[in-house]
Amino acid sequence: EADIYQTPRYLVIGTGKKITLECSQTMGHDKMYWYQQDPGMELHLIHYSYGVNSTEKGDLSSESTVSRIRTEHFPLTLESARPSHTSQYLCASSGGGGDEKLFFGSGTQLSVL
Amino acid sequence: DQQVKQNSPSLSVQEGRISILNCDYTNSMFDYFLWYKKYPAEGPTFLISISSIKDKNEDGRFTVFLNKSAKHLSLHIVPSQPGDSAVYFCATGGGSNYKLTFGKGTLLTVNP
Numbered sequence: 001e002a003d004i005y006q007t008p009r010y011l012v013i014g015t016g017k018k019i020t021l022e023c024s025q026t027m028g029h030d031k032m033y034w035y036q037q038d039p040g041m042e043l044h045l046i047h048y049s050y051g052v053n054s055t056e057k058g059d060l061s062s063e064s065t066v067s068r069i070r071t072e073h074f075p076l077t078l079e080s081a082r083p084s085h086t087s088q089y090l091c092a093s094s095g096g097g098g099d100e101k102l103f104f105g106s107g108t109q110l111s112v113l
Numbered sequence: 114d115q116q117v118k119q120n121s122p123s124l125s126v127q128e129g130r131i132s133i134l135n136c137d138y139t140n141s142m143f144d145y146f147l148w149y150k151k152y153p154a155e156g157p158t159f160l161i162s163i164s165s166i167k168d169k170n171e172d173g174r175f176t177v178f179l180n181k182s183a184k185h186l187s188l189h190i191v192p193s194q195p196g197d198s199a200v201y202f203c204a205t206g207g208g209s210n211y212k213l214t215f216g217k218g219t220l221l222t223v224n225p
Contacts, residue, residue, distance in 0.1 A: 006156075010154075031211055033212070040122065040218070041217055042115075042117070042215045042216055043157070045212055048212060058212070059212075059214075090156050100145065100206045100211050100212075100213060101159055101162060102159070102204075104149075104156030106156045107154065
C-alpha cells in the first residue's frame with residue numbers, strides 16, 4: 001500500500017479564489033508528479049519534480065504553480081481559480097526503480113463555480 | 114498527437130469470462146509499460162507492468178502481453194470478476210525520461 005496523501009478529497013470554490021492542493025508522501029521518493037484528468041480522457045502531466053528545489057512544467061500547460069521545499073511535500077497552487085480549472089488533480093510519486101512505477105494519491109476533485 | 118492509444122472506450126464481459134484490453138503506442142523509445150486500474154473519484158492503482166525485454170508477464174489473474182514490432186500491448190484478465198469493473202489505463206515510459214504517458218482508458222464492466 002502506497003503512502004501518499006492528498007487533501008482535500010473534494011473542493012467546491014468560487015471563481016477568483018486562491019487554492020492550494022496538498023500532497024505528501026512518506027516513502028522518501030525523490031520524484032513527484034501532478035496529473036490532471038477529466039472523465040474519459042487521459043491523465044495529463046502538468047508538473048513534476050525530481051527532488052528538493054527542482055520543479056518543471058509538464059506536457060499540458062497549466063496556470064497552477066508548485067513548490068518542492070521538502071522531499072515529502074509537493075503542493076499545487078492556483079492563484080485565481082476559474083471554472084476551466086474544474087477537474088480531478090492527481091498527485092503521484094516514484095522511487096525511480098527503473099520501471100518508473102507511480103504511486104498515486106486518492107486525488108482532489110476540484111469544482112470551480 | 115496521442116502517443117498512447119486505447120481505442121476501445123468501453124468493454125462489457127460476463128463474469129468468469131476473459132477480458133482483453135488493448136493499447137497501442139507510437140514511440141519506439143518506450144521501454145516499460147504499465148497498467149493501472151481506476152475507480153471514479155479515486156487515484157489510479159498499479160496493476161502490472163512489463164519491460165521491453167519481455168513479451169509476457171503474469172500476476173495471478175492478470176497477464177500483460179507485449180508485441181514490440183506491432184507497438185501493441187494487451188491486458189488479459191481471467192476469470193473476470195464484478196470487482197474488476199473500473200477504468201483501465203495503459204501507461205508507457207522510457208529512456209532518461211522518468212515521466213509516464215497515459216492512454217484515455219477503457220471502462221470495463223463485468224456483469225454478474
